[in-house]
Amino acid sequence: MTAILETKDLSIAFGGHVAVNGVTVEIPEKKFTSIIGPNGAGKTTFFNLLSGQLSPTNGSIYFKGEDITKVSTTKRARMGIGRSFQITNVFPNLTVLENVRLAVQSKNKVRYNIFSHFKHYPGFEKRSLELLDIVFLKEKANAIAASLAHGEKRKLEIAMLLALETEILLLDEPTAGMSVEEVPAIMDVIRNIKDEGNRTIVLIEHKMDMIMGLSDEVLVLYHGELIAKGTPAEIVENETVQAAYLGGGV
Amino acid sequence: MNLRRVETSTWIYLAISFLLIFIPFIVTGRSMQFIFIQIFIFAIFAMSYDILLGFTGIISFGHVMFFGIGAYSTAVTLGRMDATIGSFVLGAIIALVIAAIVSLIVGALTLRLKSHFYAMLTLALAGLFLVLAEKWRSVTGGNDGFTFSLPEFFRDSETMYWFSLLSMVLIFFGLRRFTRSPFGRVLMAIRENENRTESLGFQVTYYKVLASVVAGVVASFAGVLYALSLRFVNTAVFATDLTIDVLLMTIIGGVGTLIGPIVGAGLVEFAHHWLSGLADVHWIFERWIILYGIVYVLVVIFFPLGIVGTIQSKFMNRPVRALRTNRKSDGKKENRKGA
Ligand SMILES: Nc1ncnc2c1ncn2[C@@H]1O[C@H](COP(=O)(O)OP(=O)(O)OP(=O)(O)O)[C@@H](O)[C@H]1O
Ligand SMILES: [Mg+2]
Numbered sequence: 001m002t003a004i005l006e007t008k009d010l011s012i013a014f015g016g017h018v019a020v021n022g023v024t025v026e027i028p029e030k031k032f033t034s035i036i037g038p039n040g041a042g043k044t045t046f047f048n049l050l051s052g053q054l055s056p057t058n059g060s061i062y063f064k065g066e067d068i069t070k071v072s073t074t075k076r077a078r079m080g081i082g083r084s085f086q087i088t089n090v091f092p093n094l095t096v097l098e099n100v101r102l103a104v105q106s107k108n109k110v111r112y113n114i115f116s117h118f119k120h121y122p123g124f125e126k127r128s129l130e131l132l133d134i135v136f137l138k139e140k141a142n143a144i145a146a147s148l149a150h151g152e153k154r155k156l157e158i159a160m161l162l163a164l165e166t167e168i169l170l171l172d173e174p175t176a177g178m179s180v181e182e183v184p185a186i187m188d189v190i191r192n193i194k195d196e197g198n199r200t201i202v203l204i205e206h207k208m209d210m211i212m213g214l215s216d217e218v219l220v221l222y223h224g225e226l227i228a229k230g231t232p233a234e235i236v237e238n239e240t241v242q243a244a245y246l247g248g249g250v
Numbered sequence: 251m252n253l254r255r256v257e258t259s260t261w262i263y264l265a266i267s268f269l270l271i272f273i274p275f276i277v278t279g280r281s282m283q284f285i286f287i288q289i290f291i292f293a294i295f296a297m298s299y300d301i302l303l304g305f306t307g308i309i310s311f312g313h314v315m316f317f318g319i320g321a322y323s324t325a326v327t328l329g330r331m332d333a334t335i336g337s338f339v340l341g342a343i344i345a346l347v348i349a350a351i352v353s354l355i356v357g358a359l360t361l362r363l364k365s366h367f368y369a370m371l372t373l374a375l376a377g378l379f380l381v382l383a384e385k386w387r388s389v390t391g392g393n394d395g396f397t398f399s400l401p402e403f404f405r406d407s408e409t410m411y412w413f414s415l416l417s418m419v420l421i422f423f424g425l426r427r428f429t430r431s432p433f434g435r436v437l438m439a440i441r442e443n444e445n446r447t448e449s450l451g452f453q454v455t456y457y458k459v460l461a462s463v464v465a466g467v468v469a470s471f472a473g474v475l476y477a478l479s480l481r482f483v484n485t486a487v488f489a490t491d492l493t494i495d496v497l498l499m500t501i502i503g504g505v506g507t508l509i510g511p512i513v514g515a516g517l518v519e520f521a522h523h524w525l526s527g528l529a530d531v532h533w534i535f536e537r538w539i540i541l542y543g544i545v546y547v548l549v550v551i552f553f554p555l556g557i558v559g560t561i562q563s564k565f566m567n568r569p570v571r572a573l574r575t576n577r578k579s580d581g582k583k584e585n586r587k588g589a
Binding site for chain 2: 051053072073074077078082083085089090091092093094098101102103105106107110111112113114115116117118119121160164
């Protein structure tokens with residue numbers, strides 16, 4: 001088992017508040033890793049460190065053995081670290097299709113072309129519609145992203161992430177805010193990616209039952225610290241985790 | 251379907267441009283032709299501002315410096331050399347090159363930082379250029395400026411009219427293609443959400459710098475035409491008033507539309523003309539800047555998308571529709587989440 005992502009003693013403090021505290025962990029390649037932990041445990045902050053949105057006050061991050069602690073968000077995305085956001089982070093006044101098309105464009109490395117019309121790449125639009133179909137958002141392709149319901153924005157987030165076809169997918173509570181009927185369908189989308197077997201998936205999720213069947217490994221964050229890691233079965237049995245969840249008050 | 255609509259609007263714009271060719275035959279008075287020439291020139295200037303503000307979301311308080319660079323480069327070159335087309339072309343090339351270099355440096359210095367750094371540095375630099383133009387008398391003639399003679403070709407007002415019109419039309423179509431290129435789409439993404447654009451793997455700073463260079467070069471070309479149209483240049487071409495004018499034109503017409511700034515330039519220029527004409531009727535019209543302010547406030551309140559933006563959102567179901575209403579609702583949602 002090789003690690004595709006690795007952190008060593010990773011910490012970040014906001015003022016006096018240490019949101020991620022000395023986390024040393026290896027994310028195994030082509031496996032499904034879940035991160036759980038109560039609200040405010042530092043899960044999203046940990047993702048922000050991995051994707052480069054924040055830089056750590058201490059410690060380092062390695063991607064395939066290479067130190068990427070100082071590498072920019074843009075470069076990390078190009079290297080193959082893609083993520084979706086918990087608080088939806090789309091292009092509000094562009095259409096749903098255009099949101100995804102931009103991600104497809106980036107994936108295809110069409111970056112500085114100022115001479116052709118963007119429609120001269122019909123493949124991008126076709127691919128975007130395919131992705132929107134996968135997340136059940138195809139009918140909304142021409143809607144303005146800002147007009148989407150919260151759950152729909154989450155789907156758009158996922159489509160944009162899938163469009164990048166990155167080796168690593170960091171998913172931050174992808175189903176939060178979706179209706180109960182929609183959640184299984186989106187989980188199926190995630191399951192399908194897992195079953196293809198060639199991507200590394202890291203999922204932040206609160207609902208234990210949801211990740212039980214999916215995860216190869218579960219990491220537990222509590223007050224910024226990694227307090228446990230193991231298979232789902234081990235984590236359910238783990239006393240420290242139980243104490244944290246019961247005592248911490250989720 | 252989308253492409254067909256693009257075609258339709260292109261035909262409409264071409265038809266209007268074609269009709270505009272005949273204005274000099276109908277409006278034969280020099281002063282009226284001059285107003286049209288000013289409109290075309292300021293439309294170019296305002297379109298360049300729209301690339302920054304409307305498409306990329308960059309605010310500049312000193313965009314006038316590129317306009318001034320264009321005007322002075324042309325005037326100084328034509329003033330010191332023979333009044334030939336060759337000197338004009340040389341002056342224009344100097345104008346565009348200086349503008350490109352200055353915008354590249356300013357952009358590279360500040361566009362990595364928070365957005366207000368660009369606004370502040372351009373404001374400061376525009377001030378610096380103004381002082382330079384005032385003090386470097388041997389070249390600029392100081393505050394009073396200087397006149398110069400035009401190449402034979404530009405001497406009659408009709409030619410100047412057609413040349414400005416042609417420039418405006420070409421620049422409009424050129425910039426429109428630019429904003430619809432894959433590159434231009436990324437600019438809009440940056441305007442919408444810079445952070446997300448980065449995490450899609452786009453090098454945001456490069457895009458912003460390039461957008462500012464395009465805007466600077468086009469503004470400089472507007473300055474070139476401006477000097478030509480006046481046969482004169484003075485420090486007014488670096489004055490902040492012009493930045494405010496161009497901001498007004500862009501906002502009244504509609505940001506992020508390109509055609510809006512043209513409409514805005516027309517309205518603002520005609521307003522200038524009529525209001526200063528009305529000064530004989532009542533002193534209040536001499537204070538047209540006050541009326542300006544009022545119009546400006548009314549537009550921002552009732553037509554936050556500008557004239558063209560509002561029309562497009564009413565009749566064409568364009569993405570700009572969401573600009574106002576959804577920013578509001580998004581804010582609400584964010585608050586709800588925070589609460
Ligand atoms: N940019 C920031 N500035 C200051 N404090 C922050 C910032 N980002 C996160 N925090 C703080 O860090 C802590 C961890 O937040 P984080 O969002 O990572 O938690 P989380 O585990 O993702 O929680 P949730 O399950 O609610 O999403 C919180 O106390 C939060 O207030
Ligand atoms: Mg979170």
